[in-house]
Amino acid sequence: MFTDRTFIVTGGGSGIGRAIALALGAAGACVVVTGRTPEKLDETVALLGEQGADGIAVPTDVRDPGAVDALVEAAVHHYGAVHGLVNNAAGNFVAPGIDLSPNGWKAVVDIVLNGSFYCTRAVARQMRNQGTGGSILSVIASYAWHGHPGTVHSAAAKAGVLAMTRTLAVELAPLGIRLNCIAPGPTETKGAGAALWADDTARAHVLSSVPAGRFADPTEVADASLFVLGDRASYMTGECLTLDGGQWLGKQVYGQ
Numbered sequence: 001m002f003t004d005r006t007f008i009v010t011g012g013g014s015g016i017g018r019a020i021a022l023a024l025g026a027a028g029a030c031v032v033v034t035g036r037t038p039e040k041l042d043e044t045v046a047l048l049g050e051q052g053a054d055g056i057a058v059p060t061d062v063r064d065p066g067a068v069d070a071l072v073e074a075a076v077h078h079y080g081a082v083h084g085l086v087n088n089a090a091g092n093f094v095a096p097g098i099d100l101s102p103n104g105w106k107a108v109v110d111i112v113l114n115g116s117f118y119c120t121r122a123v124a125r126q127m128r129n130q131g132t133g134g135s136i137l138s139v140i141a142s143y144a145w146h147g148h149p150g151t152v153h154s155a156a157a158k159a160g161v162l163a164m165t166r167t168l169a170v171e172l173a174p175l176g177i178r179l180n181c182i183a184p185g186p187t188e189t190k191g192a193g194a195a196l197w198a199d200d201t202a203r204a205h206v207l208s209s210v211p212a213g214r215f216a217d218p219t220e221v222a223d224a225s226l227f228v229l230g231d232r233a234s235y236m237t238g239e240c241l242t243l244d245g246g247q248w249l250g251k252q253v254y255g256q
């Protein structure tokens with residue numbers, strides 16, 4: 001289903017982004033992984049190579065719109081076209097909003113919201129030039145719609161990405177470009193662990209909030225991502241698929 005198609009995965013050097021990149025590669029896609037740290041991207045490319053898949057690393061800071069345009073140009077130069085994008089890059093940390101500095105707010109919003117817009121815009125323009133259509137997936141979190149004390153920057157930015165997705169899904173449907181989101185629940189990655197559940201108490205607290213009683217594995221998020229990105233979801237646009245072990249629904253107050 002993904003053979004002869006090229007996908008750009010932001011934050012493809014670790015965690016969920018790496019799992020999505022490897023799943024795309026295993027399904028036959030050419031994968032362009034991007035992020036700020038070349039060594040992490042090279043590791044993903046090596047893992048793609050080990051599974052017989054084709055990938056390149058193009059280090060990019062998604063906060064820089066010029067660098068994002070150059071990323072898309074590099075992908076087209078190498079593979080001839082771009083058929084998909086995964087907006088996965090993110091930054092996060094826990095801080096009460098009232099104490100958050102403007103720079104702290106900006107650090108997260110620039111990566112998550114502005115970076116996703118720059119990447120989406122550049123890839124959509126390329127798809128328009130190609131006349132091929134394509135598929136764009138953004139990784140958000142359920143607090144985009146229910147909010148979350150302690151991560152106002154990320155919750156607001158992810159909500160912006162959801163609104164961007166729904167808006168551009170309508171604008172770009174005539175071009176055959178689909179935009180959707182996935183909202184994973186707590187997923188076992190080094191990045192999220194360091195940012196959100198750095199010690200055993202915090203980890204136990206997170207686990208106790210998940211009715212399924214466990215963290216997701218990044219490969220579970222990758223499986224769902226490939227469904228949304230691929231042709232089996234060809235009539236799905238402007239949607240958000242949640243996979244969180246029931247976390248956001250499970251805030252019961254009464255009963256067991």
Ligand SMILES: CCC/C=C/C(=O)SCCNC(=O)CCNC(=O)[C@H](O)C(C)(C)COP(=O)([O-])OP(=O)([O-])OC[C@H]1O[C@@H](n2cnc3c(N)ncnc32)[C@H](O)[C@@H]1OP(=O)([O-])[O-]
Pocket residue numbers: 090091092093094095100101102103104105107108140141154184185186191192195196
């Ligand atoms: C359900 C879960 C859903 C989501 C999960 C995920 O997203 S998991 C993904 C998790 N993965 C990742 O997060 C990976 C990527 N993360 C990163 O690159 C960094 O964590 C980043 C987001 C801070 C950006 O880095 P950078 O080099 O661009 O920024 P910088 O270091 O220069 O700081 C900028 C400003 O932020 C301030 N500040 C920073 N930390 C804290 C804090 N704890 N407290 C308060 N403030 C803090 C810092 O003081 C400064 O403000 P100041 O002092 O100038 O007013």
Ligand SMILES: NC(=O)C1=CN([C@@H]2O[C@H](COP(=O)(O)OP(=O)(O)OC[C@H]3O[C@@H](n4cnc5c(N)ncnc54)[C@H](OP(=O)(O)O)[C@@H]3O)[C@@H](O)[C@H]2O)C=CC1
Pocket residue numbers: 010011012013014015016017034035036037040060061062063087088089090091111115139140141183184185186187188189190191192
């Ligand atoms: N793990 C979880 O529990 C959940 C995660 N998510 C979302 O899943 C996605 C992946 O998170 P996860 O894998 O856990 O965490 P990671 O920290 O492993 O992934 C974040 C990635 O973003 C990259 N990145 C950060 N800043 C930039 C930037 N300015 N430009 C380009 N790339 C950047 C990082 O690479 P580098 O630092 O090298 O640039 C890193 O590879 C994120 O969107 C996150 O919000 C959503 C819900 C739950």
